[in-house]
Every structure is written in C-alpha cells, then in structure tokens.
Amino acid sequence: MPRQSASLDSATPGRIAATALALVDEEGPGALSFRTLAARLGVAHATVQRRCTDLAGLLDLCADHLAADVPDIPPGTDWDRATEIRFRRLYESLTAHPGLLALRGGRPWLGPQLLGRLVEPQLADSIRAGMTPEEAITAYRRMYLLTLGSATFVDHRDPKSSLAVTRTVLAALDPAEFPVLTGHLAAILPAVVDHEVFYGGLRQLVRAADPAGHARREA
Amino acid sequence: MPRQSASLDSATPGRIAATALALVDEEGPGALSFRTLAARLGVAHATVQRRCTDLAGLLDLCADHLAADVPDIPPGTDWDRATEIRFRRLYESLTAHPGLLALRGGRPWLGPQLLGRLVEPQLADSIRAGMTPEEAITAYRRMYLLTLGSATFVDHRDPKSSLAVTRTVLAALDPAEFPVLTGHLAAILPAVVDHEVFYGGLRQLVRAADPAGHARREA
C-alpha cells in the first residue's frame, strides 16, 4: 500500500485539535481516545499518538487551539476594558467545548497561543498601566484561576444535566437540616449555569486590581 | 473461605475515602484504581466498586471527605471573616491532596459535607447579613469557583514539578517575541505556587460582596 499523502494532511496539529474538539463536543468527553480520534482522521491510532507524544499532549494541543480565539486589543484601550475582553473571550471559548477542561485536569497550561495572545499582552498592558511585575502577574493569575474554575464547573452546552442533577439532589434534602438550601431553591438553581456569576466576579477582580482605580482611591 | 468481618470494617465509606486519598497522595493521581485501592483495603476490587457505584462516585466520596474539614463558625462572627475562614479551610484541605480535584474534573460537587458545612451556613450567614438569596448564591458561587480553580491549578505538595515545567517552558521562549515573560521571570515563577494569589483574590471577592461594605459605601 502506498504511503497516502492524505494522511500527511489529515494529521496536522491543527486538524488533530479541531477534530478532537469536535469529537468531544458531539460524543462527550468519554468518547475521546486515540482510536476514535484516529478513526475520524482516517489514520492509525498510533500515528496520532506519536504526533502528540502523549494523551496529555493531545489535550494540551486542544486547549491551546482554543486560546487562539483571544483577540488582539487595539492600542490605547483602557486597561480594565482590555482585561475583561481577553478573559471573557477565553471563558467563552472554553465553555463552548465543555468537558475539555475537565479532561485536562490540573495540568499547567503553557501553550504558545495562551502565552502569546493572553499572558504576554496582558502583563505588558498591566505594567504599562503602572503595576509592578509582581502585581501584574498576581492579578493575572487570580483572573486566570477564576476563569478556568468557572469554565470547568459551568456546563454551558448541556445546562440540563448540571441543573438536573443539582435540582434532584437539592430537592431530596431534609428541610429541617437545610432550611436555606431548600427554601431558596428557585434562586439557587439558575446560578449554576448563569454566566453572569463569572462575568461579575471577573469585574470585581479587575476593579480591585485596576491601577487607575487604585490611584483614584488613594487620591 | 468464610466471610471475614474484617471486610465490613475495611470497606466503610469513610475508610474508602481516606485510603483513596492516601493512595493518591503517596503514589500520584495515576495510581488510583479500584484494583489498587482494593488491595490496600484488603478486599476484592469489585467490592469497593459496588460501594461507590462508580469511579465518579469514588471521587465524590473523597472530595466530600475533605469538605468535612470546613469548621463551624461561632455565632456573631463578622460575615467577611466567617466567609474567609470557610473558603480558606476548604482551599487548604483541597491543596493538601493535589490531583484529587484534577481527577474529578468538572463534576458537580453536591456531597452532604459540602452542603452542610459550607453551602448552607454560608448562605444563611449571607442572608442574615442583609443579602438577598440571589446575591448570596451568586457571591458564594464566585468564591467557590475561584477556590476550586485555585486548588486545581496550584500544586502545593509538589511545587517543584509545576515550577520546573513552567520555568523550563518560559526559559525557552524567544525574548524578541515575549519580552515581558522572559524579562520578569523572577517575578512570575513564584506566583505559580504562591497561596497569596488565592487568599488575596478571595479577599477581593469578599470585600466586593460584603453587605456591610455596601452599606458603608452607599452611605
């Protein structure tokens, strides 16, 4: 059998990431494996494995593929606005592919797209706005952690499942032992899938770290 | 072989969770399986599986075991102080067992310990302090997401590994393309394992949500 050049085109890192993301989206996180992915790509399972070195490498590839969505910010934009735009975009890209972050677990995320499109410009803007490098990295990391935590635990695409299991569990609680949880069910349930929980939290972290806000407060 | 009563004592939910946590701590997240866990417990692997129904159930059991560490807060404690104590304690318990959260992924956490020791009292305190149920659950969820995100991505027990990989990656970057990241390496690296990143972020979220602070600000 001749070495089909179609394999070379099908197994490019970008195609691997995109195909893996589509697979997770369509068939759930549990359906992702080297074999199922290779079947979609039309190559042998060992091939895509060697491309990624590892299962963790495959997930890193997918994650960084999403970080490419973080937009460039026009120079001159206010620091707080630029910051919110970047993290909101990352959050939206991540929640558009639920299950991916869950699969990655706590693995450090140091892909070129994340570093180039988020970390580097965000730190540069922060220092330019008057923060020390320490303040800049600390503020960045807080927002990063909130963003990834939120994107991990908010299931946007399938709110039914998160909502359903939460509703079921909470409804079965003893009102005598959990008066607040059982008494305010109607207020609690929507928060499980409400993106404003993240957006508002991000805004609070941004305001707390804003150099302009600090200056204003100290004046 | 007689039905040894030792199995009954060894397979209690509490012992399962504690043993699984010890296994993850000592041999890493990858070493956790029904078979290795059953070997430590001295029972067959199918037995511990039936106790948990599922692998996800086992991880839920472990997680909720940690939530038992969240302390009771003496009545009369200030809202902001009580809030910080609860989430800091949860964070500390979670980071004491790195890898556990990574294994759980994005699974909703609704165990009785978390609900009884964190959610219910926190919401009760918040409403008592003047927040509406919607405000209370939103503020809770923001802090919860930051806490889990931080605990997931900060490797407390093995800072070397997180630090080492981060240092390696950042050191290999092109200074021309990443001037900030390469220029402030000394400031950036410690933040990867600095718990103050979380503590400070939590404090900012607490202050932003504090009903007393709101009243003071509106006055």
Add this chain to the structure above:
DNA sequence: CTCGTTTCGATACGGTGTACCGTACGCTGG
C-alpha cells in the same frame, strides 16, 4: 432447621494507552 436476602470474591469482557517493529516514502549526497 430452612429459606430468602444480602454481601463478597472470582472471573470474563470490551476497551484503553503505550511500546515495539517492519516497511514505504521522500529527501540528500554523490
């Protein structure tokens, strides 16, 4: 004592990640 229920151990199965090996392509130096 006997029977039904429950719990445990043993086994079997499908599927996974990974390591290894033979091979065919495509480039390079002569």
Add this chain to the structure above:
DNA sequence: CCAGCGTACGGTACACCGTATCGAAACGAG
C-alpha cells in the same frame, strides 16, 4: 540518475482499566 537513510506510517502485542455477571458464604426471620 541513484543508492542510502531518516522519518512517518500502519499493524501488532501487552498490561491495565472499569464494569457486568455469577456462585458461594453469612446473616436474620419464621
């Protein structure tokens, strides 16, 4: 033009996993 070789591929093999199933042993009720 053409040997030679590095590289990337497919196929196979293995150890391990989670889960389902089944028989046997222990317990309580009658």
